[in-house]
Amino acid sequence: MGRYRIRVATGSWVLSGSFNRVQLWLVGARGEAELEMQLRPTTGQVEEFEHDVPDDLGPLQFVKLRKHHSLVDDAWFCDRITVRGPGASAEEAAFPCYRWVQGEGVLTLPEGTARLAGTNTLDVFQKHREKELEERQQIYCWATWKEGLPLSIAAGSKDDLPLNMRFHEAKRLDYEWTLMAGIMEIVFKYVSTLLSSWNKLEDFNQIFWGPKTALTEKVHRCWQDDELFGYQFLNGANPMLLRRSTSLPSRLVLPSGMEELQAQLEKELQKGSLFEADFILLDGIPANVIRGEKQYLAAPLVMLKVEPSGKLLPMVIQIQPPNPSSPTPPLFLPSDPPLAWLLAKTWVRSSDFQLHELQYHVLNNHLLAEVIAVATMRCLPGLHPLFKLLIPHTRYTMEINARARSSLISDGGIFDKTGSTGGGALVQLLRRAMAQLTYHSLCPPDDLADRGLLGIPSALYAHDALRLWEIIARYVEGIVHLFYPGDDVVRGDPELQAWCREITEVGLCQAQDRGFPVSFQSRAQLCHFLTMCIFTCSAQHGAINQGQYDWYAWVPNTPCSMRMPPPTTKEDVTMATVMGSLPDVQQSCVQMAITWLLSRPHADMVPLGHHKEEYFSGPEPKAVLRQFQMDLDKLEREIVARNEQLDLPYEYLKPSRIENSITS
Template sequence: MVNYELKIFTSTSAWSSTLNYVYIKLVGTNGESERTLVSGSTCFITNVVSCVTLTCHASLGELVLIEVDKQPFLMQYDNWFPAKVEVKSPEGKTYSFPIYRWIIDTLRVYEDHNHIGRYSREQELKQREKDYCWDEFASGIPHCMKTDDIHDLPCEVRFSFTKEIEFDFTAVTDLLQSKLHGLTESQKKWTTIDEIGRVFSCRTTEISEYIREHWMDDELFGYQFLNGVNPMMIRRCSALPSNFPVTDNMVFLHGQESLADEMSNGNIFLCDYKILDGVKTNTINGKKQYLMAPLVLLQKTPDGKLMPIAIQLKQDPAEDNPIFCPTDSEYDWLLAKIFVRSADSNVHQLNFHLLRTHLLAEVFAVSLLRNLPMVHPLYKLLIPHTRYTLQINFLARKKLISADGVFTQFTASGGEGMITILRSSLSSLTYSSLCMPEDIAERGLEDVPNFYYRDDGLKLWDIIHRFVKGVLSHYYKKDDEVQKDTELQKWIGDIFEHGFLSHEDTGVPQRFTTVDELIKFVTMVIFTGSVQHAAVNSGQYDFGGWMPNAPLTLQRPPPTKKGEATEATMLATLPDVNVTVQIMDTLWLLSQQSSDFVPLGQYPEDHFTEETPRKVISDFQGDLEVLSTTIRVKNRKLELPYPYLDPAEVENSVAI
């Protein structure tokens, strides 16, 4: 007779314990053990390591699989979340089987060294293909996971108890607070800026207070194209578009150069919202809403600031489409900037936030869960970066972009326009624009001063790339090993088909041929779901909580002549009270950090057991800690800090 010493680790997550009877079977190259009861009714408690001895008639050889199942105690079924099982053989060798999944009935966990492991691998993927099916929310946009009810999501991808309670509590509290003030039903217009301020003052941050004080300033207007919640629109301008006829006598340039000279010197920048041209706008409170497709020209001044010098609110030049400049009357210029900020907010929410982080992260996650078994190194590397993504996206489709969702009801692009923008955004999306070093270079922004999104983001890209290379190079020594990995090729094939709808012109790979290709793509996947999402999500309330700075809808058309706009014109253009409050509440909810937030590079679930990847993870965490300190020191010196890409504030996944 020989003994196997088992250590069974139950997760630290709430409700992860079980009162059921737990049975384990060991399978080795020389045979298998009996299915053995390893618990009474109270053995496996949250955050407890249970030690069990399992006796066999003879050695089982090399262990390749464990089978775990449960039976009800007193007819009561529950789910159990074991972390891992460690088995010490009679020969003194320790085997580690990471689990980190909810067990409802039976689960097999294995090392893939022989036909038994391969068979279990195949069976696991067959079940996953049933659990994670593709669906289409709307034609022309990335596909999503098929599920009709939040409770149909597999337990392993659901919110924790903590996250569920906090998320629901915040949402209900926000709504109740607004209702108690009688604001959610009020279709009145704002009559003064102070009225908006009284509502806003109920919920502020240091940065949102700064925005309230400075939102009319040209300097802040320009700054937001670099370090606001949407740093993705601006690009260097070497020649004016033919539909933007700005001349030297229209603009005041900071310095003595002509516009042509300033473009030649690399000091002129353009934001072009042509993607919004012709989009059908919403009707809110019975009133048609307005969303322009502006062009904005900015100049880098000798002191390194980015200042707006010209705005045209519609794409086609015309007499009733004047080019506005800072030298125009106060409210002409302010209204022009408000229409730009509204356009920017809609493009930000739909293209750069929803499409390029949430929807793509869901595609990456569903393809991972369908095509890669738990023992695959890429599964182990990426599964922490999918945490909560499927549930948060289900809630987004149900609460934000459904027929009665907040964004559908209360934004200018809600409804038909939303799908139009998403389709146009996907059709113009490129692989290079998802890879930060290439995106910055393509937009000509390598040397723009005070560009903290770029500075922090490029450092994070390099750190993540070094981490991914360290892990994957341990498993893939040669290019042909990548080419022969059929599971890996199915993963990227599914992403190309269901995420990018098989559009070859995106430049997204359809299969991997080299290790370097794989490393770059996986770097992009992790960066998109963590760093890029933080950049376009975390500051939503900071920059949008003060509604006049980022109105998601406007209810009067833009001025067609100069010299007629007044403060009353501006107030009548801004969204009604109920629209303002609904959006403020939503942005506040989407900016809140959960108490079970997991920062970038922290892996509570110990999926890797080999020494090399564990060392790479440790180095990754050290690099992130150093960068975090550097960013915090920098931010203490800034009048308006940029905290969003501090690694300690970046979540591992799209989880909010």
């Protein structure tokens, strides 16, 4: 007879416990024992008890559990179960769960040591993983949201999602209360302006109340400055478009009389200090119609220079591409009349809003992360080391995307009601962006090198992104090398190879022609891909998501739409032209509220590297995770020290501000 000590941990959020009774079994290599004691799990509690088992069970392999109910199936969120066997020297075995238990079926939890797939069909762990994947592939199915875009989870709304992908109750309440507060703010701001004028820039102050940050105030004060305009391409909400020029763009048309400007551009080009931001992806996209009023889009080209001080300053703006059937569009210069130059910059910022939100935020972060999450659930069983590595980086992603598809980017959703790329234009833009989405562009060492942004002291996003990539890469390599002693083991892992194909060929719709792998041939190749996955689902989303309210709360800095066509002359631009171009009161109120909702801090935020769940068992993976946390803490201190020396700190890639997964 042996005495087993069992600890059962229940989730700590509201409604995690259950009034239903739970029955447990211990399954070892030499036998199985049903435990007589039944428990009623309590929220946030670890319940401990001991049980004598008459037979020697041998090394524990599984814990089985069944939740009984009579009238009400009261779901229970089980964190993990640990069991210590007989004898003073017995080691504790962990059985991670981290899921909802419902119904009266038997749930089998394997001992948590990570294992690769084997070839022995009699192996109990091999049978378990095959059955688990078969069941998961029935639950996690693909669907097409829009043709030409990445596949998504098959769920018409958040209520159709698998229960284990849903927000926990505290998250749901926080999200929905904040949404309600945002709606009320929109109503109050709109009503408060009904009897007021709306014909000068200062009138935006009437709705510029509510939550503030130091940066929103800075933008409010300095948004018209060329220095802040340029800074945003390096370190603003969208640092993904700027690139160093290798030649003068062919679409830049310099009419006669601008020889001096051409000489200046060529001089900066020779020095390597000429940069460009090209919004050509927007060319030809049909603009939205909002409440019967036509909106407008443009495809600007901006040429900028980096001064020795590190400031990035605009040199010339071409708002529209040349059109053979119409006169050459005017070029706008810093020396132009102030309102004309301001309007040209505003057109650039509005165009940046469209690409930032749709190409770089929705597509490159949210939709890609969902593909990774669904493929992981379909192809990697819970025993696989890479499931354990990736699963913390998929938390809440499916629900936040399902909510976005039903309200934010849906037909008749918020984008349709406020943005110039609403009304169907957003899908066209996403399809264009999807056709250009390359594996290379998702990996900062490659992307920043391609864009010529390495080694620029004032490029703070670039610096921090590279440091985070290196830290994540070391973490990934540490885990991969524990379980894959050589390249041959990588090539011989059928679950891993199926996961790779599921992402590239299925979820991303045959993306191998854009550099995504269809198989892994080496540990190095696998580590690079995994680093991309984790970076995309954490750090990159932090850089793209957190700055929305900072930079967009003062609407004139980055308008969600433009209500007049681009100017064709410089001399006729008046304040009426500027105000007539900017969003109206209702659009502006929505822009402020939604960007706050999307980028605000969350009460249940889990910082990068600080997992609430313990999926790995054994000291080696835990040591790798501890080193990852130490590396992140070191980077945090470096960024804090650097920011203390800056007039405009860059904080979006501070590890403490980066969430483990895409949750908003």
